Amino acid sequence: MSKKEKFALYLTPEKKATLERRYTEDGSRSLTAFIENAIDFYLDYLSANNAGLFLPTSVQSYLDGRLDQFENRMASLLFKQAVELDMGMSTLADCVNLDEEYLRRRRANSIANVKRTNGRLRFEQIARDSYEDGSDDAWQD
Known part of the structure; x- marks a missing residue:
């Protein structure tokens, strides 16, 4: 285990109470371990964001628009297919008892x-x- 350094951490009383109440939820045995995990997570997030692994808002917006178009197109095609199927079944039902x-x-x-x-x-x-x-x-x- 590496040597740890002590330093002051200032939190609002509400934030400290929340931290003390919830630090065991991720399996942390102490507040220090929980805070270290939170810092590691946030640093990884910042690194990934800088590396372009998270989509920019414009790209996400574009993808959402294209998916909406795809959904509308698929719904239209399924409707047309259901109409054709209904026509075929109705014709068959008219001809055969x-x-x-x-x-x-x-x-x-x-x-x-x-x-x-x-x-x-x-x-x-x-x-x-x-x-x-x-x-x-x-x-x-």
């Missing part, structure tokens, strides 16, 4: 497929699996 039980089984099967593939579904694989099962090709006769 499906009973409730079939729809419940199909939903359970779809949920299982999405979970199993982590959402990476491929139409070709679903068609291949359906053909190999042989359960859904009776209507094609």
